[in-house]
Amino acid sequence: MVEDIHPPHADAELIAQAKAGQIEAFGELYQRYLDPIYRYIRIRVAEDTIAEDLTELVFLRAFEVLDRYKERGSPFSAFLYQVARNLLVDHYRQRKREVPLEAADEIAVTDSNIDEHVIRSARIEMLKHALADLRPDYQEVIRLRVVLALPTATVAEWMGRSEGAVRVLLHRALNSMRKRLVEGDEGDESLRS
Amino acid sequence: MNRSEVEILDNGLSRIQSDEVKTEDFLQEFPEHEGTLGVLLGLAEEIRAHLTPVGPDDDFVSTSPARILNLLRAKRKVAHKRERRWAWRPKWPLKLAWRPAYLLITALLAIGILGTTAGVAWASTGALPGDNLYGVKRSIEEARLVLTWTATGDAALLAGFADERLNEIEALLAVGREDDIRLPLAGYEDLLTRLLEVAEEAQHSGKPGSLEHLQTSLTQNIRTLERVQAQVPFNAQEAIRSAIEQSNHGREVIEYIRQGGHPSDIAPGQLKKTPDRPSGGPGDHGGGQPATKTPKPKPTKDKTQKP
Numbered sequence: 024m025v026e027d028i029h030p031p032h033a034d035a036e037l038i039a040q041a042k043a044g045q046i047e048a049f050g051e052l053y054q055r056y057l058d059p060i061y062r063y064i065r066i067r068v069a070e071d072t073i074a075e076d077l078t079e080l081v082f083l084r085a086f087e088v089l090d091r092y093k094e095r096g097s098p099f100s101a102f103l104y105q106v107a108r109n110l111l112v113d114h115y116r117q118r119k120r121e122v123p124l125e126a127a128d129e130i131a132v133t134d135s136n137i138d139e140h141v142i143r144s145a146r147i148e149m150l151k152h153a154l155a156d157l158r159p160d161y162q163e164v165i166r167l168r169v170v171l172a173l174p175t176a177t178v179a180e181w182m183g184r185s186e187g188a189v190r191v192l193l194h195r196a197l198n199s200m201r202k203r204l205v206e207g208d209e210g211d212e213s214l215r216s
Numbered sequence: 217m218n219r220s221e222v223e224i225l226d227n228g229l230s231r232i233q234s235d236e237v238k239t240e241d242f243l244q245e246f247p248e249h250e251g252t253l254g255v256l257l258g259l260a261e262e263i264r265a266h267l268t269p270v271g272p273d274d275d276f277v278s279t280s281p282a283r284i285l286n287l288l289r290a291k292r293k294v295a296h297k298r299e300r301r302w303a304w305r306p307k308w309p310l311k312l313a314w315r316p317a318y319l320l321i322t323a324l325l326a327i328g329i330l331g332t333t334a335g336v337a338w339a340s341t342g343a344l345p346g347d348n349l350y351g352v353k354r355s356i357e358e359a360r361l362v363l364t365w366t367a368t369g370d371a372a373l374l375a376g377f378a379d380e381r382l383n384e385i386e387a388l389l390a391v392g393r394e395d396d397i398r399l400p401l402a403g404y405e406d407l408l409t410r411l412l413e414v415a416e417e418a419q420h421s422g423k424p425g426s427l428e429h430l431q432t433s434l435t436q437n438i439r440t441l442e443r444v445q446a447q448v449p450f451n452a453q454e455a456i457r458s459a460i461e462q463s464n465h466g467r468e469v470i471e472y473i474r475q476g477g478h479p480s481d482i483a484p485g486q487l488k489k490t491p492d493r494p495s496g497g498p499g500d501h502g503g504g505q506p507a508t509k510t511p512k513p514k515p516t517k518d519k520t521q522k523p
Contacts, residue, residue, distance in 0.1 A: 046292070050285045057280065058271055065269035074269075075276050082284055147266045154263075169260045170267050172233040175226055190226040197225075197256045204259075 034099045042089055049089075052099065053082050060103055062171055067111050077114060081107045101180040153203040161196035168193050221249055228257055233264075344384055344391075345399040354403075367417035368426050374411040375433045378404050382440045389447050397448065401455055404437075408466050416473050427474050434467045 034055070040048035060081055065074040085092075085106050092102045154162055160182075167178045168189070179186045228242045239257050243250045272280075337356055340349035357377050364370050381404035385397045411430065418426050438460055445456040 044292070046285055046288045049288065050281050053281050053284055057277065061272040061276075062269050065272075066267065071273065075272065075280070078272070079280060079284055083287065086288055143266070146262075150263060150266055154267075165263065168229070169263050170269075172264065172268075174230065190222045193229075194222045194225055194256070197259055200263075201255060201259055 038089070038092065038099060041086070049082075049086055056100055056103055057082075059100065059171065059173070060107055063104065063166070064107055064111065066166055066170055068114070073114075077107070077110055081110055084110065098177070098180055100177060101183075104181040149204060149207055153200050153207065156203055157196060157199055160192060161199055164189060164192045164196050165200065169197075221252065224249055225253055225256055228253065229260055232257065232261070344387055344393070345396045346393065367414045370414045371411060371418040371426060371430060374407050374414070375430055378407040378411065378437060379433065381407065382437055382444070385444055386440070389444065394449055394452065397444075397452060398455065401459055405459055405462055408434075408462055412466055412469050415470055419473050427470050431467055431470050431474075434463050434470070438463045438467075 034052060037048045037052050041052065057078065061074055061078045064077045064081070065071070068074050068077065081103060085103055088106070092099070154165060157165070163182065164178065167173050167181060168175065173181070175186050175189050179189045182189065184192070224246055228237075228239075228246075231237045231242060232239055239254075239261060243254050243257070246253060336349065336352060340352040340356065343349040343353045357373075357380075361370060361373055364373060381400040384400040385404075388394065388396050388400070415427060415430065418430075441456055441460045441463065445453055445460070448456055
């Protein structure tokens with residue numbers, strides 16, 4: 024997935040052609056960024072079909088506003104990410120609920136052993152709740168840097184921060200999540216005792 | 217947290233995610249940070265293992281690009297069609313109408329139209345019966361009458377227009393167009409009738425001496441008609457004589473009104489018309505015997521008056 028993020032100079036010519044009206048050039052860009060954008064959206068919504076619809080909508084919207092994109096050190100992927108975030112906000116506003124990671128564990132679980140599946144599901148639930156309790160920027164850096172495994176440079180461009188700031192943010196986000204998980208484990212133990 | 221630990225964590229995460237190194241091998245490179253980094257890298261690995269979503273479905277990957285491109289092509293076709301449909305419309309913003317160039321053009325057009333209208337009106341002032349602009353001239357006179365609000369104004373205009381009819385007759389005779397004098401002559405008599413209709417109201421509402429001015433004007437008109445009578449052919453002289461008689465009658469009616477009488481009190485024929493007789497010398501202004509003495513106004517109806 025990391026190698027799917029192309030360097031900016033590789034996209035410049037395609038973007039210029041797409042701006043000139045060559046739809047096929049935009050199709051090439053679509054195929055390049057379909058996977059990371061889909062995965063980002065998929066961890067924020069409940070179902071595959073919703074993720075597919077929103078993914079297509081991201082690129083349709085991106086084409087409409089392509090004239091606004093100016094390559095000033097910001098890669099095309101960051102532009103798509105912003106479009107995706109805005110669409111997700113609209114999506115949540117319409118549905119009035121946020122289901123960021125509820126279905127992810129259902130897809131990731133492939134264990135045939137039912138006991139292991141139950142334990143795994145419980146652990147997933149804990150991770151999900153711990154992540155949801157974090158600050159929004161902590162949640163976002165974990166989604167992008169850890170879940171999607173995007174490079175630090177890409178995460179920095181998408182979030183509009185420096186790479187150093189992203190590293191610090193990641194360190195703090197993981198520490199914060201660790202504390203919540205520990206507190207959750209201690210709470211469970213106190214209940215058992 | 218120190219700066220090196222932050223950078224080591226990020227570096228380790230990148231190398232582990234790219235399968236360059238395993239977590240335990242990486243931690244052995246930094247034994248001083250093994251405790252803290254081990255926990256954080258372990259958590260990151262667990263998060264990724266449990267929460268990473270599956271990629272897009274193969275069917276979606278194969279069909280979605282074509283679907284998107286077809287949709288974009290369809291939208292572009294609709295947009296082009298819309299542009300062609302409205303291509304003829306000038307894309308002028310409303311505020312363009314206020315640009316100096318357009319204001320100047322509008323002003324020039326307005327001036328041109330007004331100037332043309334004024335020019336036609338001016339050119340019509342010298343028009344004679346039978347000329348193309350004579351109708352414009354008469355229309356302008358009627359418009360001026362409509363625009364006056366007082367009886368005095370009406371009376372003055374009517375007297376002036378009557379004078380103009382006689383001027384036209386003289387002008388026609390000067391150019392040998394005797395056949396065209398019947399129209400202005402008829403117009404003169406019509407104006408005289410209308411003048412007498414407003415004379416009483418002008419006496420009561422107008423400026424003092426307005427009727428005296430009308431009498432003077434009629435006296436001059438009679439002189440003009442007598443002059444014309446000597447120039448017209450024999451078959452037109454009867455018409456001129458009739459106009460002279462009517463002018464005399466008008467002068468008498470105005471005198472009656474000046475003395476406080478009402479034209480409605482005058483029975484037809486009571487104000488004796490001047491008898492037919494050849495035109496006399498300078499002293500003969502009525503074309504006959506001097507006008508009979510006008511009866512004094514009586515408060516009650518005179519039974520001797522016959523309808």
